[in-house]
Amino acid sequence: MIVDLIPDEDQSAIEDTIVSFLSDMLPVERLRDAASHGGAAESAVWSQLCELGLFGLGLPEEQGGLGLGLPEEVLVARALGRNLVSPGVLAQLCAPHLTSDESVRDALIAGEARAAFAIDQAYVLDGEGADWIVVFGPGGASLRARGELTLAATHGGLDHTMHFERIEGGAGNTQPALRLEVLIAAYLTGIAQAATDMAVEYAKTREQFGQPIGAFQAIKHSCADMATRASAADTQTLYAATVFGAGEDDAVEAAAARTLAKRAAFENAKANIQTHGGMGFTAECDAHLFLKRAMVMDMLGSDSRARRAALTATA
Amino acid sequence: MIVDLIPDEDQSAIEDTIVSFLSDMLPVERLRDAASHGGAAESAVWSQLCELGLFGLGLPEEQGGLGLGLPEEVLVARALGRNLVSPGVLAQLCAPHLTSDESVRDALIAGEARAAFAIDQAYVLDGEGADWIVVFGPGGASLRARGELTLAATHGGLDHTMHFERIEGGAGNTQPALRLEVLIAAYLTGIAQAATDMAVEYAKTREQFGQPIGAFQAIKHSCADMATRASAADTQTLYAATVFGAGEDDAVEAAAARTLAKRAAFENAKANIQTHGGMGFTAECDAHLFLKRAMVMDMLGSDSRARRAALTATA
């Protein structure tokens, strides 16, 4: 299938708007302050976020959406990943697709009702104040009222900038979640890109042995590999989004996007820490935030076994 | 278990003898001449090879051997691998361990009867003139008279310096072949080491951009990784040989040695080709011989599934 993978003017405008908003209101640096953790920074700008009109982006106009599609949502999800925005915002983007109840959908699109993600039978992420939880199970995802779930407090998780609540019980009835898979891949791709940018920037400015460390092949080639991994994940995610629902095998396209995005996010986050040397190992440096977030977000949705089955089913 | 992994004086003497013999009589360069292929070069010096007394090295004196053990055999196998000696010579080292028939054993130790390897249900390697074939099967290995087997000619195989005959049928009764596994690991380790040495030597002498290419981190770090992989494979193979039969789990030790030696041989052979750039891609350069030989030798004995089972059985 012949596709044009370059965003058109309208798509670029949407991306520019969200990128610029996040850069102003939710820069990664906000997470140095514990008061911004657990989705608090996002809650503080919630009304402005809603005004951007993100949450109905991919829904048909007759359902109260903007009538656009997964490509536009993917550009948003990627931007959210780049800025390590609370997964609740991504959940809010996904949630309206998971309900046929008009009033619930309208409330989610308007941002009057709040959504959050849960990792299958494990944790609700940044779920304080959420009304609806996107719960994954083997068959896909479903939207559950927070009140229906049994939740318990925890001592926190790997990513200390997120709020973890333990969840008992499973997903209930689920519906196919391939769209969510592509969006999670986009978020992970954003992490991979941001980690690359951060490493490249540091490699240009940090000097050792009398020159920028980026002049050394060990660092230069590591950066080149980061860019290559990010490019593979990104183009595949954009491709999957662009052909979504148009007759290609969405399950295979989504599984490829997730597989590549996971690896790009993990490897690039690690390489970014390594590029920063000792600094990268400290809590003061933002490098570790990308690794932690990637590891948590990858627990959402499909696991490697499911993706393997999809990728080797149709050969 | 506390071991000393440095060869003692006697062991060093054995190793020095075989290394020096191979360096004089069977240097890798011999394979540039097709007349040396298929074990022909080895046949030409067979009587001198036999005089070195290699083939009874690890057998008890009452069985006509020298009463030494697997450590000494491993040093020999590693040297054979370094010089890409025909697998028939390694088979000759293994074969006496696989028979309880005294006259067969004596003939093999003396080199009056010749042995060769067969890949399970596939090919006999350099088997022209062999009397006995070491045939692998799922349960281990067995020694079969060449005349018992149904063999067919082929158009040659991946490694053009070897002679391939297709073999029909399976291994018959087998006996445990853990000793052979360690020896194959040693041969592969020899390949990994020789490929490292060749790459390092080239990196010191070949100039580009006005300096030896080994000054560049891309090449330098690749060489460091080659040395590290070879070291891991080598020390594990020596360890497995040293503790063999002394109460450790030989199956696990051998599987680890094979797993590491395979990877070291493959990756180092590829890196050696890459280090040589365009030259490495030509038939004139010996670099490719190490890759081809590694790929063929790795088909002998256990496969990754069997090794996986061993390595994860006892945790």
Next chain:
Amino acid sequence: MKIVESAQLKQFREQCRDWLADNVPKDRPDDGEAMRDFDLAWQARQFEGGWAGINWPTEYGGRGASVLEQLIWHEEYALAGGPPSGCMFVALSHAGPTLIVSGNEEQKSRYLPTILNGTENWCQGFSEPGAGSDLASLKCKGEIDGDDLVINGTKIWTTYAQHARWQELLVRTDPGETRHRGLTWIIGDMQAPGLEVRPIRTMAGLEHFAQCFYDDVRIPLKNVVGEVNQGWKTAMTTLGFERGTGTVAHQIELATRVDRVIEAVKSAPGGADEAQLEMLAVLKSEVMALRSMTAASISRGMHETVPGAEGNIVALYFGELTRRVNAAAFDLLGPHSLERAGYNYPAHFLECFKWAIGGGTSEIRRNTIGERVLGLPKGPKAV
């Protein structure tokens, strides 16, 4: 980001598919004169069918296809099992385009038609021993003597030189200059006296490369393309011509190979091994990424006039991936893949190393990505 296959393009696709189904030749010889004859005959047949020079402007006899049409052509070509352009590759993808951009009218009318109709093929003469990936350190010398340039020196890694009629030759004409300066791009005559071509056997056992030795080889000055001592500029102009559509065939072939191994592993006696399937699932996602990266590269080509250095990312990815795919095929298919019979896995595996070595090693590509895509400093300086 949208699907762009229009009704018109669909019709073009049908047209390609039909013609290819009827015309694609089978059983290309692996090597030698027979291979050259096969490649030229196939070019002639494409010329007769109106498909020659798919990306060449119509004014020079090409098909003048749009980028999307080129992409469709290459996709259908690969799916139909079309053979590699082989001995015609340099003429079609590099020498011809260079002449179109930088040649004078006489050169264009002399050399372009015989490329398209498959009567004359070309080889490249850029790399030299010792220069390797460092093209700017070329030493092969050209001295002006009357109306001729007299060539002395050697060129190496010349693909199919022993089968070529002409050569795009880059020589140093100003010995006082270094690096990119003082080079001249000239149309070399492979039948000129004083030129000796020695084939190079690759580790796969094939003679796809050669070394050329020039001993007072005289080439008329009218064969200079562009200006004397401005050869680097001439060589660089071709870069904008290739839109990445040419790699589609390699990408589809690689994807097909992964699918074939998946099938083989799944039908193995004793059942599929999940560990092998996992390795293949990752490779499958990577060949899909290669397809998407190629699509993105072509998309960029539709929006930009001069391609950036991003092409190095796709080239690096392909060079490393093809080796992994072929190595995995070996590992997973077991001993029978060792034999040089049927689908010749040994030759395919060994040949594929060229993608991470030829035309810039993976190491050089990583340098280029670091410096030209990411803006990292050159270097390092002495320590």
Next chain:
Amino acid sequence: MKIVESAQLKQFREQCRDWLADNVPKDRPDDGEAMRDFDLAWQARQFEGGWAGINWPTEYGGRGASVLEQLIWHEEYALAGGPPSGCMFVALSHAGPTLIVSGNEEQKSRYLPTILNGTENWCQGFSEPGAGSDLASLKCKGEIDGDDLVINGTKIWTTYAQHARWQELLVRTDPGETRHRGLTWIIGDMQAPGLEVRPIRTMAGLEHFAQCFYDDVRIPLKNVVGEVNQGWKTAMTTLGFERGTGTVAHQIELATRVDRVIEAVKSAPGGADEAQLEMLAVLKSEVMALRSMTAASISRGMHETVPGAEGNIVALYFGELTRRVNAAAFDLLGPHSLERAGYNYPAHFLECFKWAIGGGTSEIRRNTIGERVLGLPKGPKAV
């Protein structure tokens, strides 16, 4: 190549095992003063038991164990779940050995006993901001003023500085010299006025490092170990002391972790996934290789007097492997490993990054292996 565990060594092993079984303390705090107190108390207990300074000569109060005995001790220590030496590490493994080799009698008698009995601990003061892996570019300054050296500057990545009593401090005393010349090794007093210690929080959330700021900190010249301006020589003498036995504990801990994950994967509901087992089989073979490499390194130590640069190979291998093992543990154990409860996988995974960064990054180690083990040229020069 032989098994060397004699009856005598077996007896020694029993002795270690018995004492450790009765004495190893549990539940070491992760951080803070409580951790320091725990580490010193454990040192004191080992002193009382006659096990302090296992590798120190008996004339300085150590156990004076042979290399093989040290190895056995560390093996049994790890198998008994002995805690890391933690706040005592620098004193036992670096500062003490340096004093033994290069200190004068007064220094030895003052500082060695309080290390062994666990009353005083040390930290290191080598690395500086901006110097990173480039130790020879140190800038922290020491000026002679009467009987004192006056220190100004800063040191970073000082493990447990906030908990230490003394510091091995390397300062530049000859400002006219560069690189390895003009440095002095001095016993720093962590209670001296003008010294400020700021803890550094790592990405695992722990404060195991600190930065030290020196503002006219006066240290008496009698604290200089070796000679003024010969500090590099003093620092280098310690290298020969460590025989690689100290890493045995890390290696055994890593092997145990792999076994634990294998068990977990095999007992997963729905059965073990062969792809996961394959990944673990490879990791298992790698931790076994780490054991064998350590054994080889110790074997070399029994035959050679000064260790070569080969130690960098083991260090590189360990640094990369520990990260892979911990990452795999995460990936394979599923969501519940995310929580900071029970066995704190998050903290363990994140802390393990230090092995590929601290004390020489993997990149620096590859340089060293290339140059000092393989003999490749330094460089590259400017291009």
